[in-house]
Amino acid sequence: MSPSTVQMQNLNGSPYTVSSAPEFRQEESTAVEEKLMVAVRIRPLSTNETGRSLYVVDSKTIVIEETEKERDDVLRQKRTGQKRYAFDVVFDEDSTQDEVYEKTTKSLVKDILVGFNATVFAYGATGSGKTHTMVGHGGETGIMVRAISDLFDIVSKNAYRYTVKMSYLEIYNENIRDLLNPASGFLELREDTSRNRNIQVTGLSEVVVVSIDEVMGLLHQGNRQRTVEPTGVNKTSSRSHALLSVTVCKASRTATAVRQGRLFMIDLAGSERASHTKNRGKRLKEGAHINRSLLALGNCINALSGGTNPRFVNYRDSKLTRLLRESLSGNCRTVMIAHVSSAASHKDETRNTLIYAARASGISHKVERNVLNVSFQVNQYRSVISDLRNEISRLRTKLDEGRAKSSNGQHSDTPVNQIRDQIVGTFREQMKLRRKLMDIDGHLLSLGVEAERQHQIISQWESRNNRLYCRRTSSQRRPNTKSSINTSNGDSFDNDQLNMHQAWSDLSYIEHEQERYVALRSKTVSELDAVRQQAVALENNLPKRLDSETERELLSLICRVHELEADKMALQGERLVESYELRRRGDLLHKLHRQQRITDDIITKQRQIIEGQNVPLPTDLKELYRSYQQEIHANSYNTDVNTIPLTSAIQSIDKSFEKATIDDQRDKNGTYTAESRVQPITPESRLYTTSRYLKAVHRELWFSKYNKIFTPFFLFKNRKLEYF
């Protein structure tokens, strides 16, 4: 299933689209060629099955007894009577649900959290155990529940903000139904020509979920809706393909991009032979549809694995293959779990499944992370919301016309209006709380910027007064800065002291405000969660309270619009944070440039002194320099500069730089003398210095190669441009 299926109707910025559309950028060059992973699971024999045709050799290999036709094939050279197949992993009859999950899907959950798309699908003949693996039976939970529960487990322990959304659909007799909102009827597939022909399911509901309990509720609700009927082979045979999708958006408070990953978990209907299943009438028709779509899937697998013409893969033959396109050949990590029975009576089906699975092993495609830009997403929201609003006004007109005919327009107190008012009420409340959250975030950011400004005032004062500044909160304020206010200049404060004193008191107020707003924020987040739950409960009750299809459609669309409005606002909040972050970084850069200028002046003066007076370099500095040289030779000569062990380089640079420039300018208390005005080495200036130093070291390597004498960069200020 294409990842876009999930997102498109809501965000219009599906993960499918994400991976390929130009609006999205790749974070790093992470596209890698990956093979589709194929696992085979053998279900235990049932009580009425006797005789085996399949044997497990080891954790990767199985053998199946040959058919009579194969045995009679005179061209076959090795007549062992058995055919051997190797896969990524083979699960025997005794394998547990946990083992299957751990070895096939667990790693995919981690992948989607860092922005990859992934699919796991169960394939096999009817009754071979697909639903057992994917959904589970009785207490034995399947992959779907395990994956989502793992996902929430990781998300709850993580500091990032995640949004988790799920959708669940079935393809029954070539019709797509929303299992979370069956009232929406059959849904259409739409090919988005503007976006690399991605496939979308129009009107598929996608629910934002906040807890595993909520997910379990939705899963059960969806599974109850799924078409399951007894057949001659399986008492609970799934008559449809079920596609569960979980999308995770990870937005960091400061980043300009959002990572989005999507996991599809698919329980395919099983292929069936009428002679085996003894299906008639409706069941027979269902079986024909299932077989047709599985045949189309088999053809795609065949083509993709290079079996036939590798250049053309026909996805158009069924809805299943159109939806699975991305999973089979696009930006997606895919795992196929082929299910077979070892019973001799199922030998033909087992053999066919193994042939399919072996072909699928040959499929590989490029996989990369999805990183999407927040601004782009906001625009996408806008356009989807506007489409939905048009749809709502069309439905409203239709509903009003219908009522006018039947009841002369007396409809002000109809249930639909009451429910709509309730729904709109909860969404208004959500919007109010979201707005409040945005205000709080904005305020917290301004407080952060303001605190930074006060720290700068204090650090400048301290450096002017020969103190080494280290960042403190107002409660850790240096005691003597309080007392120094009225001692240095007789009985009157000078302006400088007043400013510094004011800065400390402002900082204390800011920190107090920050604490207050952080508490307010967490309270608002809890309130928002409660209102969101209320809205979900109302939405879930819709089908019970309304009997007209159009009314239900109208109200569910109204819900969608409001949900999207709310999501859009959340993204706008993200943009706000982004712009504050840019401002903060701008300020930091400004500060670093100022420090760089001062450092450059110091270096120039020292060079003049050293050159003018022929001052020899201190031994420890020479020693340090020599050990660097060796280290760099050992680690990075002819390699990338980034591989130089930075930590030790930085430490040594700190020492040598500090010593060479300011050692002799400290008084006996260790503070710097007024003349030196040296800015202490900050992490930023240290990094800047380091990068210059490392470049210099590379120059030095060049010098030593050609027997020239090299001197560290800070002795060559006048040649700086030439060197760096």
Ligand SMILES: Nc1ncnc2c1ncn2[C@@H]1O[C@H](COP(=O)(O)OP(=O)(O)OP(=O)(O)O)[C@@H](O)[C@H]1O
């Ligand atoms: N690994 C297993 N361990 C125990 N029981 C299993 C296992 N696999 C399947 N079964 C049992 O076999 C029966 C058929 O399994 P299941 O319904 O999962 O098959 P299926 O492939 O989904 O069939 P269909 O395609 O008809 O829906 C069920 O009663 C199920 O409990």
